[in-house]
Amino acid sequence: MRARAIIGLSILAVLIFLLYxxxxxxxxxxxxxxxxxxxxxxxxxxxxxxxxxxxxxxxxxxxxxxxxxxxxxxxxxxxxxxxxxxxxxxxxxxxxxxxxxxxxxxxxxxxxxxxxxxxxxxxxxxxxxxxxxxxxxxxxxxxxxxxxxxxxxxxxxxxxxxxxxxxxxxxxxxxAALDRWVPPRHRPTVRRLAGEIDGAVTGFVRGQSLVCLILGSFYAVGLFMVGLNFGVLIGMISGFLTFIPYVGTLTGFLLSVGVALAQWWPTGDWLHIGLTVGVFVVGQFLEGNVISPKLVGDSVGLHPVWLMFALLAFGSLFGFVGLLLAVPVAASIGVVVRFGIERYLESRLYRGDGPLLVGETEAARLPTRD
Incomplete structure (x- = not known):
């Protein structure tokens, strides 16, 4: 087991080095x-x-x-x-x-x-x-x-x-060739993990792409109707950046409110400033309660914080190539970590019925009373 782990980690390190x-x-x-x-x-x-x-x-x-x-x-x-x-x-x-x-x-x-x-x-x-x-x-x-x-x-x-x-x-x-390379006794497990990774990646990419398209169109049309300078462009930027959770909405909101204040504050036009804010309030409500739950759902398994870290880290290390690889790598790591935790919870090490560890006594495994 130790030898296989060393070989696997070595191959992974070589692949990362070559990619870099x-x-x-x-x-x-x-x-x-x-x-x-x-x-x-x-x-x-x-x-x-x-x-x-x-x-x-x-x-x-x-x-x-x-x-x-x-x-x-x-x-x-x-x-x-x-x-x-x-x-x-x-x-x-x-x-x-x-x-x-x-x-x-x-x-x-x-x-x-x-x-x-x-x-x-x-x-x-x-x-x-x-x-x-x-x-x-x-x-x-x-x-x-x-x-x-x-x-x-x-x-x-x-x-x-x-x-x-x-x-x-x-x-x-x-x-099919990759499947044949997997040892037969490990194929069910590998197929299961590959299926979960595929579901996470495709579910997020396709669902989030539709979310970006819908929100970008909504923000662009809404800001254009309000009359905001560069409203269409700000809406498009907001929709594109929605691929990174919360970044798109926050960026678009700050840009649009800043432009709205510079455009309408001197004339005291609070109505248009309020309408600009309202576009993003409605858009955020629709995204959180209607669009994302329907198109992306909760089964993707990519936490927003983990996704943001993966995108920024891979983008910094590998440039645009890193941005393309961030989502599948983050999804793969998430699936493997969940699988490892699942196996650990099923192991004798967690249940306490395995062989005694060095320095461990039988009394240490006895249940204690609160």
Missing amino acids: ELREVMLPFVAGLALAYLLDPLADRLERLGLGRLAATLIILAGFVVGFVVLLIIVVPLAAGQIAALVNTLPGTVSRLQAILVERAGPLLERLGGKEVVGELQSSVGTLVGQGGTWFLAFLKSLWTGSQALVSIASLLVVTPVVAFYLLHDWDRMI
Whole structure:
């Protein structure tokens, strides 16, 4: 048992080391693997309808590539223009927010600590905003430079569909081969764990993707109807970041409220400020009570804190490749840990009926009275 554990840990360490060293060229292959994994159920369904595996694979990937190209041509330029405009207006928005804060809180702070406190407040707010912007830009830069494939867009767009095509075409054969490699006496356990991991990953990714799409559309439409500047862009950002629990809603709320205050506070338009807040209140209520329970459910087994840690840690270590691997790795670790705890609770070590440990006596195992 000890030898097998050492061998397994050694193999895992080598794989992690290779992934880290090759992270700059891994993105197209990891993206192709993820794409094949997510599209395999659709290919199986087309096979059941009478299509061959090759035809089903070609149809699925052709549709995906066409949709992706349309997205790049139409949506990306619009979003890029909106992001550039938002970045250009952000300093002015921050300045107006500082002025509003000093105007409203300044007299109270002057009575409490003098004009020096007001000056320190302005300096602290400016420093905080500047540091936050610097950190965000540095994080985006680390994701961009962390994988050379992002710099070479042609590599990502050309290699990924080819990898996905071959993996999707041979997916069932590869799974069957992996199953044959497992020792027969361990196959039921391995199949059970693989099924739980598959259920957790697919349940979260597909369900949370729909949640992101629905909430992003809701926030974008709601903020647009309210009349908020860059409302559509803020709604899209909120929906995209909803993949990380609570981060999307909090980010969108802070951005929208800040823009709303800078836009409507000088005119005293409290109605539109309240409507902006109301959009996120309604969206959060729908997400927590209707959308997420229906689409994601509680059976996924990914705790929000564990998921956030996995995304940030893997993104920091491996760049964009880490973001693709974070969810399946986090789900796999969660399933294995739950399985280990289950086996421990069933073991003689937990029940106390195994052989005596070093220094242990029979009296120590006798039940005690409260």
